[in-house]
Amino acid sequence: MFDEVVLGSEFFEGLARADAEIAALARASRCPHCRGPLHVSNYGRKPRGGLVAVAGESQVVRFSLCCGQEGCRRRATPPSTRFLGRRAYLEAVVIVASVLGMVERARKRAPIAGVPSRTVGRWLARWSGPFVKTAVERRLVA
Secondary structure, three states, X not given: OHHXXXXXXXXXXXXXXXXXXXXXXXXXXXXXXXXOOEEEOOEEOOOEOOOOOHHHHHOOEEOOEEEOOOOOXXXXXXXXXXXXXXOOEEHHHHHHHHHHHHHHOOOOOOOEOOEOHHHHHHHHHHHHOHHHHOHHHHHHHO
């Protein structure tokens, strides 16, 4: 069942559209630091997709903004549905591989979904450690 999990290009195109909408909403606001205008300042990423998201590896642009106020020029990067912070793997891969890791850990099979077992182990530790203490997790459980 889990061996057939593959996220196609349509999935990542939808996430890219969602990211573009989030970035447009963020750009309509002002700089959170100095209230100056925000300008597009996208940057490149080299995401890893593992075996479940090879199509996602073509998602190489991270939508970002930069303050246009002289003296501030800080980056204001809105949240993303494709990228999980500074991690190299796509967010969907982290989630799918973590779920697969929970199932496969009992079977002691590695690597999981093309992601090294040590990496999946770190992700699993995050889901059972710091994540469960966040407000987001408490809202999801409630």
